[in-house]
Amino acid sequence: MIEATNLAYRIEKDSMGERQIPETAYYGIQTLRATENFPISGIKPLPTYIDACVLIKKATAIANSELGCIPQEIANAIVQAADEVLAGALRDQFVVDIYQAGAGTSHHMNVNEVLANRALEIIGDSKGNYQKISPNDHVNYGQSTNDVIPTAIRIGGLLAIGKTLNPALASAIATLTTKADEFQDIIKSGRTHLQDAVPVRLGDTFGAWAQILSEHQQRIQTAATDLTKLGLGGSAAGTGMNTHPQYRQRVAEILAQLINQPLQPAPNMMAAMQSMAPFVNVSSAIRNLAQDCVKISHDLRLMDSGPKTGFKEIQLPPVQPGSSIMPGKYNPVMAEMTSMVCFQVMGYDSAIALAAQAGQLELNVMMPLIAYNLIHSIEILGNTLSALTRQCILGITANSDRCLAYAEGSLALVTALNPHIGYLNAANVAKESLATGKSLRQIVLEQQLMSEEQLAKVLDLEKMSTVNG
Structure with a gap:
């Protein structure tokens, strides 16, 4: 819940009644109700999400003014308010917890109210005078939370x-x-x-x-x-109700x-x-x-x-x-x-x-x-x-050095011997190496499974570690 520390208030009204809003606040009555209803996590909307919502409001104001749906002066004020928010202003005014009313109506109205109140200031009017610029009728024209x-x-x-x-x-x-x-x-x-x-x-x-x-x-x-x-x-249900055909x-x-x-x-x-x-x-x-x-x-x-x-x-x-x-x-x-x-x-x-x-x-x-x-x-x-x-x-x-030491000491080098002495012989060589501590090379030579020259070619680490293809 938002605690007001400023003694100056304005009165705002919605369909449920009237409430006092701190005069310094750019959010409005619907945002206030949401903060009272959802004191859940203390986590506020992400800056990028705010940007996304405000960009939508800027675009819709421009489109609706071009199509004659809202007056140009009002659209210009909404666009200026949006640009100010996108530049970093009023970020502390987006206050609704991320866990909130379904579909996001609370955050959506928070955005509408902030832009409407700032737009009112831009045209020289008072915050909360929604007869001039309304969060619902102007900022949200032709739109729905949905x-x-x-x-x-x-x-x-x-x-x-x-x-x-x-x-x-x-x-x-x-x-x-x-x-x-x-x-x-x-x-x-x-x-x-x-x-x-x-x-x-x-x-x-x-x-x-x-x-x-x-x-x-x-x-x-x-x-x-x-x-x-x-x-x-799509407006409320996808039918496009209350939108211009070209919108x-x-x-x-x-x-x-x-x-x-x-x-x-x-x-x-x-x-x-x-x-x-x-x-x-x-x-x-x-x-x-x-x-x-x-x-x-x-x-x-x-x-x-x-x-x-x-x-x-x-x-x-x-x-x-x-x-x-x-x-x-x-x-x-x-x-x-x-x-x-x-x-x-x-x-x-x-x-x-x-x-x-x-x-x-x-x-x-x-x-x-x-x-x-x-x-x-x-x-x-x-x-x-x-x-x-x-x-x-x-x-x-x-x-x-450590990498090379591990490579040279690995019993898996016996894999290279498979084509030359067979899998079973290679497995026996590996077992004996593990049991006795002798190197693979020493055991292969002792058992005369390969010549020293052949073995040097087969156990060439440079060649073995080169990716084929």
Whole structure:
């Protein structure tokens, strides 16, 4: 609940009655009621989600003025108010908890009221004088929560991907590719089932990670195309009631220009308003990326484990002391943080899936949860990849001697002997090596299974670790 500390109030009225609103507030009576009804988490709407909603209001004001639906002076004031918010003003006025009235009406009216009251000031009038500029009749002309909120989720998702996740992925891919080149001549033991496997090159490990992230970036971009089809203009139920016939096309064109995305009206407004499938699709792609990021972060921790009792094939840059009791200890904190964020993203995805199937008839009332979880997932995963790249991957160094020692000591080198002495003979050689401590080379020569010259060619680590094709 919002506690007013200013003794000056204005009186606002809605269909339920009158309430006092702090004179300094730009939100109005419907926002006040929502803050009283939903003191749930203290979490306020994400800045990107606010941007998305305000961009919609700017575009709709322009479209409706062009089409003669609202006066030009009022549209200009709404657009100016929207631009001020987009530039960072009045951000403390968006106050409704993210867990709120179904479909997002409370947040939607918070946006309408803030823009209306600021627009009133712009034309020289007083906040709350909604006869001049109304949150419902002007800022919200031709709109409904039911088409604005799913559109805001689409716009918010596109903004978050473009501003946060795509740059983070591009930086991570480029840095991993650079490390792949830097480490290409370093041979290490491969491991499968956490057991010794055939030798690989450290550079190829980093190159594989770069490829994995690149493919995820493509999957996310493909999924994001679903977000470019807008149900804006469907109004309350998808029929377009109270909208100009040209409105849906024009508002999509204006929004497309504002965010530089190929937006277009959805082929079926009712479908676009009812189905949350586009958000599930994008969330699934984000979750998929998170799962591989967990795998990469765990690999980094294993390869840096030690320093005396672990692999220690690489050194992650120490960024902070790792223990309150053990001096000189440094932990792989950036990789650990990455896993925690990814687990949260997976949890958000599960909540989105549950919310998406919970709609009935012409509306899904769980959209506020979907909006927060989807945009937040995109942004925290993007921020995580940026931090991991900057604070960890960029500064990784290789312990080439240790890598080579593991590669040379691996029993899995016996795999290269299979074509020459047969699987069973090779297995016996491995068993004897493990039991006696003798090298594979020594046992093969003692048993006269191969000549020394043949063996040198077969156990060539450089050749064994080169990727074919």
